[in-house]
Amino acid sequence: PGHHAGRTEKIGEVTGVAKTMILEHIEGPWDVKNLSPEELKTLAAEIRQFLIEKISVTGGHLASNLGVVELTIALYLAFDLPRDKVIWDVGHQSYTHKILSGRREMFDELRQYGGMSGFPKRKESPYDSFDTGHSSTSISAAFGLAKARDLTGGKEHVIAVIGDGSMTGGLAYEALNNVGKEHTRMIVILNDNQMSIDTNVGAISRHLNSLRTSYQYRGWKEAVKQFRDNVPVIGEGTYQVLKNVRDGAKMLLTGGALFEQLGLKYIGPVDGHDIEGLIKVIEEAKRV
Numbered sequence: 001p002g003h004h005a006g007r008t009e010k011i012g013e014v015t016g017v018a019k020t021m022i023l024e025h026i027e028g029p030w031d032v033k034n035l036s037p038e039e040l041k042t043l044a045a046e047i048r049q050f051l052i053e054k055i056s057v058t059g060g061h062l063a064s065n066l067g068v069v070e071l072t073i074a075l076y077l078a079f080d081l082p083r084d085k086v087i088w089d090v091g092h093q094s095y096t097h098k099i100l101s102g103r104r105e106m107f108d109e110l111r112q113y114g115g116m117s118g119f120p121k122r123k124e125s126p127y128d129s130f131d132t133g134h135s136s137t138s139i140s141a142a143f144g145l146a147k148a149r150d151l152t153g154g155k156e157h158v159i160a161v162i163g164d165g166s167m168t169g170g171l172a173y174e175a176l177n178n179v180g181k182e183h184t185r186m187i188v189i190l191n192d193n194q195m196s197i198d199t200n201v202g203a204i205s206r207h208l209n210s211l212r213t214s215y216q217y218r219g220w221k222e223a224v225k226q227f228r229d230n231v232p233v234i235g236e237g238t239y240q241v242l243k244n245v246r247d248g249a250k251m252l253l254t255g256g257a258l259f260e261q262l263g264l265k266y267i268g269p270v271d272g273h274d275i276e277g278l279i280k281v282i283e284e285a286k287r288v
Contacts, residue, residue: 021046027102032076040077040275044069047096054107060118061092064163067193067272071161072096074278078286079157085129085145089138089162091119093191094128101127136169138162139188143179146186157187157286164192180263187285188264191272 022039023046025031035043047069055062073096075086081101088094098116099107103125109115120128130141142160149156166172167190179186259266265288270281 023047023050023099023104026100026104029076029081029100032073032100037276040073044073044275047099050099050104050107051095054110055095058108058110058112060095060111064093064193065095068093068161068191069096070273070275071189071191071278072100074275074282075159075161076100077275078279078282079159082127082129084157084159085142087130087138087142087145087158087160088120088132089160089166090135091132093161093163094120097127098125101125135166136162136171138166139172139175139179142186142188143175143182143184146184147182150184158185159187159189161189161191164190176259176262176264183263187282189282190268192269193272 022035022043026043032040032043048066051062051065054060055065075081075097079086086097088097095107095110095118097120098104103116106116111118117124119131119133121131122128129145130138132138132141138160139162142158146158148154149158162172176188178184179188265285267281267284267288270277272278
């Protein structure tokens with residue numbers, strides 16, 4: 001980090017050994033999947049340095065992209081892209097996605113006439129599943145792709161990545177209303193950075209704030225599960241009582257009750273910069 005892609009970084013003045021940047025060798029998801037956990041951390045740091053250097057020249061969205069580096073890496077590890085479809089709400093946070101899908105060398109022309117778009121574009125890459133540029137549309141678009149998949153007998157995953165700012169838009173809730181009614185198999189990732197164009201305000205923002213205090217519920221849920229597993233014979237009535245207590249604790253502690261009442265399974269929250277933690281939560285979402 002600290003050097004342009006395409007150059008080498010000298011480590012050790014005595015030995016003169018040169019280390020090639022990991023980012024230089026990333027051309028698609030297969031390259032990301034072959035990296036070790038330590039190499040993934042290095043890759044994240046290199047991507048951030050790359051984005052700062054390039055965006056400082058061309059302009060573009062910086063903070064939103066610096067915030068989703070590990071999330072994007074986790075998506076590339078957990079899913080089979082481009083077979084699985086990721087819809088980025090607004091699309092202003094898709095730069096890491098563009099880097100990892102083989103478009104790193106196009107960043108010198110980012111947002112320039114005839115150059116690479118600052119938003120996902122289907123004509124630009126098969127990894128871009130939807131042309132975005134406006135907020136609160138990702139869940140609707142993903143719902144449409146998921147329904148089309150079901151009608152054609154497909155098996156791919158469909159994922160909407162939406163920020164807390166976009167969750168204040170009514171279209172997002174119209175989509176959640178349809179998803180919950182149809183029980184459609186899809187995943188919604190809420191990327192909560194407490195910002196949109198400015199600090200978020202209002203009742204929805206207050207509700208999302210409560211989700212960040214829900215780590216205590218995860219420990220309680222695990223305790224109930226361990227109790228069930230450690231007691232070889234447990235009456236159905238006893239287990240149902242435990243389950244009701246667990247669900248009540250979830251309503252009280254997580255704030256995820258809104259999504260649960262809409263018919264969606266809520267999992268989280270998880271640190272958005274913890275690749276291992278992100279993958280665990282994503283794999284659980286895929287399972288349910």
